[in-house]
Amino acid sequence: MKQALQKPLAQYLIALADDELILGHRNSEWTGHAPILEEDIAFANIALDEIGHARLWYELAAELSDEDKRTFPDKQVFFRPEQEFCCLQFVELPKGDWAFSMLRQYLFDALEAQRLKGLIKSKQKPLADVAAKINNEEIYHLRHTRAWVRRLGLGSKESQRRMQAALDELWPYAQALGARLPGELELVEEGFVPSSSKAFGLWKKEVSAFLKEADLKTQEAKVHEVDRAVHSEYFEVLVKDMQEVAQTEPGASW
């Protein structure tokens, strides 16, 4: 790989990882609180999967940045200042009710599925390998979240109302999923990664049709903040919470 591409690719991977990490962290807040035991286990698994995917992307980024693959993920997650994270506000928003969390996970999974299609074909072999591994779990996530969105959308009056409210709130934030990732421009030219706007176009088509089937209406929405350096008001507390234990005793082993 060209030397000049290492840095953009590392940045790109860290952005992917940050989205997965923060979404996984948010979803982990349901552990012990989901509507039924079975779903508690299922959603905790999905949260754990997302955090696992973040780890895989951080490890790849470490190899490109002369960092130690074993310590880099923890360093990124537990010891990085809040301002240096580059996740979207979409994943930062509080978990809300069950409808909100399910819908967010679905919208995220559906975009990830489109992006992974391209990443699997990446000319960067290690990247393609990790993408294939992640894709296997994502197929399942999508099946799970689609099942919930459809059932809540077509369920009772109350579940439909909550689902529609969740969609109204999430839709503007979700538009930022199509924004270019850091470093993306050069990487697309090299055939390393797919174009986000193309993935987003396919996402929008698929998601809109699916939501309509589930009796949910999308409205034309302005794109909410796409700058990954600008975080929501909720982010500071989230990071503090996530890092608290690790920072109490750095280097402790479990």
Added chain:
Amino acid sequence: MSDTQFPRFMVFQQAGEGEPLLHNGTVHAPDIEMALLNARDVFVRRPDAVALWVVPVDAIYSQTREELTQTIARSAKHDEAIPNPELEDYYVFGKLSQQAQATHLGKVNANSPQAAMNAAVEKFSDRKVLRWYVFPASAVLKSKPGEADPMFAPARDKTYKDQAEYPVVTMMRQIRATGHLEEDK
């Protein structure tokens, strides 16, 4: 008080090709498709599996060996409750020891749960069954072979710690005895 829980589904799991399906437990779910997803999440995160079946508990007709010998009245009532003149396939499972999970024995063709039960007892008379289970093949939802990868592969290479690897009990004993935890040497 009325039951506000979702319906229950029995979960059967096959650990490897050529091995019998075993009853693994029960999940709640709003419908059978969600039951299959829940079964995967609850039972196949760690251990290996190549196939999963879910069956609504209501579709399962079950009798112990003792019940079988003296249930003419009961079976008549059951037949009445579910009239079904058409012949159809029923799966047969049996519990072969007190500790064992119910295991897949085979299939019979019958026109009612009780007829299926009778046919099963005759067909598998060589097996020592403590409790029999029969249910129509049409009531089952099975994982599809084509989906095996996303369903089961991710669990296979997950690393995890066994409970025993967290020496919590030992640590708590130490703290109780000495008032503090001795540092690692």
